[in-house]
Amino acid sequence: MNILLIGSGGREHALAWAISSSPLCDKLFIAPGNPGTAQCGENVVLDIADHRAVADFCKLMGVGLVVVGPEGPLVEGITDDLEAAGIKTFGPSKAAAQLEGSKAFTKELCAEFGIPTAGFARFTDEAAARAYVAKTGAPLVIKADGLAAGKGVVMAETVEQANDALAMMFSGGLGAAGAEVVIEEWMIGEEASFFALCDGTHALPLASAQDHKRVGDGDTGPNTGGMGAYSPAPVMTQAMEEQVMAQIVRPTLAGMHQRGTPFKGVLFAGLMITADGPKLIEYNTRFGDPECEVLMPRLKSDIVPALLAARDGVLNAVDLRWSDKVALTVVMAAKGYPGTPEKGSVIKGIDKAAAEKDVLVFHAGTQAKDGDIVANGGRVLNIVALGKSVSEAQAKAYAAVDLIDWPGGFCRRDIGWQAVKREREG
Template sequence: MKILLIGSGGREHALAWAISASPLCDTLFIAPGNPGTAQCGENVAIDVADHAAVVAFCRLQGIDLVVVGPEGPLVAGIADDLRQAGFKVFGPSKAAAQLEGSKGFTKELCAEFNIPTAGFGRFTGADTAKAYVARQGAPIVIKADGLAAGKGVIMAETLDQANEAIEMMFAGGLGSAGAEVVVEEWMVGEEASFFALCDGTHALALASAQDHKRVGDGDTGPNTGGMGAYSPAPVMTSAMEERVMAEIIRPTLAGMAKRGTPFQGVLFAGLMITAQGPKLIEYNTRFGDPECEVLMPRLKSDILPALLASCDGLLDTVDLRWRDEAALTVVLAAKGYPGKPETGSVIRGIEKAEELDDVLVFHAGTKLSNGDLVANGGRVLNVVALGENVGQAQARAYQAVDRIDWSEGFCRRDIGWQAVKREQG
């Protein structure tokens, strides 16, 4: 098969690594890719926002399957344009991608189909949003409705913080993403990420993970796109996974089909495991980043048949096997992140890190410059390790991190702390 993978981050390097290992994969193109994906296939310099150019490339190369990594192209309708041109695509339609593209859309779906989630209000103006906050009290959660690159959620511990977040969003601080705002109840519990492949009718549970959104140790500082993750999440027992499938994933799939917008692709449910059970925080309509970087190394089965079954409505015929080992990834970020990152600094020592057993390094924000690997973004590298438990994976990952020579980068030193604390009793 000839496959085109769209995207350029750590998620796409992990997917490229998994897809290229499949005996079904003859040729893998990545658009635009990064220096890491170039080790798995051929990077191609296509502007993925130019859907006509992507379609033309697929025709020229005779592409058999397109796998869309990031949310932006999905929300922009790239899957629709490719399908209309006759290509098989892993990823939801523009209408179905609203599950990620609009938080308000997802909240209304939850209300209509009795899917457990936080109480909420939707607002198109600051005054009504502030009045709602005043009635509800703090702490409370303020969310931009649209895509905001992981920065559209403010956990407001006081009324002043909530009002400042509302003013910032409606003043254009997050661009068009903040034209509408969702205000949510502050839920108490433990967060987890859960993934399921969907073919419009059937859903196949994948694995769970837990990521670390705050930039600093001890879960302090501003939210980021994710500073690390591990899989599986201990809070997601087999019984809890079945509850999530029964109470959240399957009703979502049925609701989307009933609305005439069937969901095909991967559903990434951000969950809060509360005293009452699992509740949906939000949906993403693609593999998580950095969660994908810990899911792919744990997957023993060939990923391609599962992706094809999602496209063909045949997920009820697929079974996936997972490694018992835990996987943990530490994100190395450029100084300044999540604000303005310092780019252009040289990174060395990745090969020394990968000499360690069960260690992989996935590239996220890197590029080649005059023969050197340099930082080219906020989140730059994902250092991944496997271990018999999270504690062992954590120790191995930080051993690998310390072999990488990049003084202009930083990382959290406590990824996996909740699971390690559990393991230590």
């Protein structure tokens, strides 16, 4: 069948790499794609915000499945519109995508169905929010309710930082995303990401990962969309995965079904593994980025039948096989990120890095210009390596990073540090 993949980041390059290797995929289109996805299929110029235009393209090109990568189109209802036009689409409905589109929606769902998460309060008034902060004290987590491209969460260690975050959000610093704010308790523990394919009723565990949100080494500085990740996450033991499925994922599916908004697609649970067990930090309703870049290289099964089964409601008939190897990705970002990234700098050595054994390079914010690859975003490249351990994968990834000649970029040099420390001590 012909398949259309929507998106342009590192996640989409990783998905394009996996989908294009499927015997079921006759032709892969990517809208709009990037120079990396162009190696896996055909990039097409398509206004993905114009759902009718997307549907018309699918009918013209005989597309049998649409896979939606980023969260924006899902929250805008692209799945509903394409399905109404008779086009099979992998991704949740607009109503179900609220699990990512609204922090408050998810927190209320957790409260209703007994899903463990941080204590919280919701505010649409800055004065009331400030009064709550003054009463509660710090540390706190301040979250914009809506989508904010990974920049809507502030870890406020002091009351002053909390009030600064409230001022920024309520003054429009994040646009409409900050019109409502959720204030959460600060949870103590180790973070992990857990993924499950869902068909509305059944959930199939994928794999775990751990990403690094802070921009600087040692998990310092402001939050980003993610500076690197590795899979599997050692903290997610088999027993812990079963606990997450039983206490978080399955109750979420049951609650969404009970509300009349069944969830189909990828459920990405951001978790805090606390002394009291796993607690939900937040949900994303798509493959994570950069987590997808470490999941796809470890997946030994064909991804396309699994995506179709999730859409068709027959996921209980699917089984997936995973490599025992560890995958680790280092994100190379443009200087200025997560603020205003510097665009247009030339990147050399990508092919050299990608030629290394057990190494993949997934493009994110890149652009082909005058025969060169140039930076065209914040997070620009994902350097992925496979190894028998986190330490080995880390060493291979950074050796490949060092082959890339890009003075206009930077990366963290400690991705996987918690797992590496655990390996050395163990």
